[in-house]
Amino acid sequence: GESVGLHLPTLSVQEGDNSIINCAYSNSASDYFIWYKQESGKGPQFIIDIRSNMDKRQGQRVTVLLNKTVKHLSLQIAATQPGDSAVYFCAENRADDKIIFGKGTRLHILP
Amino acid sequence: SAVISQKPSRDICQRGTSLTIQCQVDSQVTMMFWYRQQPGQSLTLIATANQGSEATYESGFVIDKFPISRPNLTFSTLTVSNMSPEDSSIYLCSGQLTGGTGELFFGEGSRLTVL
Numbered sequence: 001g002e003s004v005g006l007h008l009p010t011l012s013v014q015e016g017d018n019s020i021i022n023c024a025y026s027n028s029a030s031d032y033f034i035w036y037k038q039e040s041g042k043g044p045q046f047i048i049d050i051r052s053n054m055d056k057r058q059g060q061r062v063t064v065l066l067n068k069t070v071k072h073l074s075l076q077i078a079a080t081q082p083g084d085s086a087v088y089f090c091a092e093n094r095a096d097d098k099i100i101f102g103k104g105t106r107l108h109i110l111p
Numbered sequence: 112s113a114v115i116s117q118k119p120s121r122d123i124c125q126r127g128t129s130l131t132i133q134c135q136v137d138s139q140v141t142m143m144f145w146y147r148q149q150p151g152q153s154l155t156l157i158a159t160a161n162q163g164s165e166a167t168y169e170s171g172f173v174i175d176k177f178p179i180s181r182p183n184l185t186f187s188t189l190t191v192s193n194m195s196p197e198d199s200s201i202y203l204c205s206g207q208l209t210g211g212t213g214e215l216f217f218g219e220g221s222r223l224t225v226l
Contacts, residue, residue, distance in 0.1 A: 008151060032213055043115075043203055043217030044154070089153060091215075097142065098169075099215050101154040 010106045019077040021105045023090030032093035035064060035075045037086045085109045113138040115218035117204050123224045129192045132221045134204030136185045142207040145189045149200045160187040194225045
């Protein structure tokens with residue numbers, strides 16, 4: 001299958017530990033942010049989103065934190081499982097309603 | 112949510128030829144977009160597919176190279192014209208649901224290899 005993310009930064013986490021994936025965005029006018037998960041050979045899959053009027057949002061096992069002051073976004077995955085292995089992308093909704101993707105991080109789960 | 116189907120899922124093409132990728136959505140979407148994902152890279156927005164009018168292209172992408180059609184709310188095509196090996200990539204169709212929160216749904220992608 002497709003090996004997306006060969007040249008992307010990698011985060012290795014022990015199974016069961018928490019994972020924190022970070023992202024810096026560029027446009028201070030962006031008002032909506034999304035985290036996507038991309039498994040090998042598949043299209044990106046929505047994980048969680050957050051609007052700029054919030055600084056934290058929680059989902060099932062995932063939390064997104066937004067720091068508008070330093071234009072930083074993070075994704076926290078609790079109790080990381082083997083199925084969490086994938087490439088994770090943050091994306092921002094530009095003022096013209098187009099969604100622009102960040103560089104991506106490959107999450108590798110250690111047994 | 113929306114299910115987005117693309118075809119072909121993959122193809123091997125000869126230099127100088129053109130290939131059209133089809134994208135079908137099972138729900139009405141307001142916006143449809145085409146992205147390119149080169150090996151080991153992130154997604155780059157090519158253009159917004161506008162229903163019944165010319166697509167809106169991002170910097171670095173032009174209509175002659177990537178003509179796009181969107182005849183209705185649930186279907187779009189992207190043609191990669193006069194292909195060269197540099198066009199080898201995954202091409203992804205995406206859509207935003209009408210009345211949705213703004214998230215994009217993606218197809219599985221079309222992986223093109225140009226020899």
